[in-house]
Amino acid sequence: MSIAANISAIKKEIGNSNVKLIAVSKTKPIESITEAYEAGQRLFGENMVQELVEKYEKLPKDIEWHLIGHLQTNKVKYIAPFISMIHSVDSLKLLQEINKQALKNNRVIDCLLQLEIADEETKFGMDLAEAIELLRSDEFQELKNVRICGVMGIATLTDNPKMTAEEFYELSTFYKGLKDTFFRKDPAFKEISMGMSSDYLLAIEKGSTMIRLGSTIFGGRQAKAK
Ligand SMILES: *Cc1c(COP(=O)(O)O)cnc(C)c1O
Numbered sequence: 001m002s003i004a005a006n007i008s009a010i011k012k013e014i015g016n017s018n019v020k021l022i023a024v025s026k027t028k029p030i031e032s033i034t035e036a037y038e039a040g041q042r043l044f045g046e047n048m049v050q051e052l053v054e055k056y057e058k059l060p061k062d063i064e065w066h067l068i069g070h071l072q073t074n075k076v077k078y079i080a081p082f083i084s085m086i087h088s089v090d091s092l093k094l095l096q097e098i099n100k101q102a103l104k105n106n107r108v109i110d111c112l113l114q115l116e117i118a119d120e121e122t123k124f125g126m127d128l129a130e131a132i133e134l135l136r137s138d139e140f141q142e143l144k145n146v147r148i149c150g151v152m153g154i155a156t157l158t159d160n161p162k163m164t165a166e167e168f169y170e171l172s173t174f175y176k177g178l179k180d181t182f183f184r185k186d187p188a189f190k191e192i193s194m195g196m197s198s199d200y201l202l203a204i205e206k207g208s209t210m211i212r213l214g215s216t217i218f219g220g221r222q223a224k225a226k
Contacts (some may be wrong), residue, residue: 003032004039006217014211019204022066024196024214026051027221030058036217037063045087045212049075056082068152068193068212070124073097077104085110087152087193087212090124092134095146102145110149112193115174117167118156125153128174135182148183150191150209151175155199164199168206175207 001009010021022045025033033044037060046052047069056065056079064084071088079086080101089095089111102109113134116125126134134140135148153171155164175192183189195203195211203211215221 003035007039020210022212023217024212028218053078076101081105087112088114090114099143099145108145110147112150112152114152117153117171152193172207
C-alpha cells in the first residue's frame with residue numbers, strides 16, 4: 001500500500017477519537033515525508049536532532065515536528081526555534097536547558113515527561129518518584145518557558161500483549177496521579193503518548209492520546225549502522 005493509503009487506513013481505524021497520529025519519519029527520505037504531507041499529515045516525529053533539523057529546513061513550515069528520542073542538553077539549542085513538542089524529557093537539567101533555549105527564542109516549548117514503564121532497565125525515562133520530585137522542586141516552579149503537556153512511555157518489546165497492556169495501564173495510572181496532584185487546573189496537561197506500530201490499538205484502548213507510528217505508515221526501516 002502507498003503511504004497515503006496507509007495513513008487513511010489508520011485514520012479510519014482510530015475513527016474520530018481524540019487520538020493524534022504522529023508519523024515517525026526517522027531514517028525516511030524527504031520524498032516519503034512529502035508523500036505523507038500531501039496526504040494531509042502534519043505531525044511528524046523524529047528521534048535524532050541533526051536529522052530533524054535537516055528535514056525541518058527542507059520541508060514545509062506548517063509541519064509540527066515532535067522529538068521522540070533521547071535529547072542531550074547540548075543539542076536543545078538546535079531544535080528550540082521550531083520544535084512543536086519534546087516527548088523525551090527525562091530530567092530537571094534537560095528541562096532547565098529547554099526552558100533557557102525557549103526563552104532565547106521567545107517561545108514556550110511543549111514537553112512530555114518520559115516515564116519508565118518497560119520491564120528491563122532502560123536507559124531513558126524517569127520513574128514516577130523522580131517525576132514527582134521534579135514537579136515538586138522549586139527549580140521547576142521557576143521555568144516559565146516550558147509547558148508540561150503530559151507523559152510519554154515506551155513499552156517493552158515483547159510479543160506478550162498482556163504485558164504490553166499492563167505497561168500501558170501503568171502509564172495511564174501515572175498520568176492520572178500526576179494530573180490530580182499537580183495539574184488539576186491545567187487543561188494543557190492532557191496527553192498520554194504511547195503506542196507504536198505493533199501495539200497502538202492496545203495503547204488507544206488503555207487511554208493513549210498520541211500514537212507514534214513509523215513502519216505502519218512508511219514500511220520497515222533498515223537497521224542503521226553506527
Ligand atoms: C521508532 C519509534 C517509534 C515508531 O516505531 P514503529 O514501530 O516503526 O511504529 C515510536 N516511538 C519511538 C520513541 C521511536 O523511537
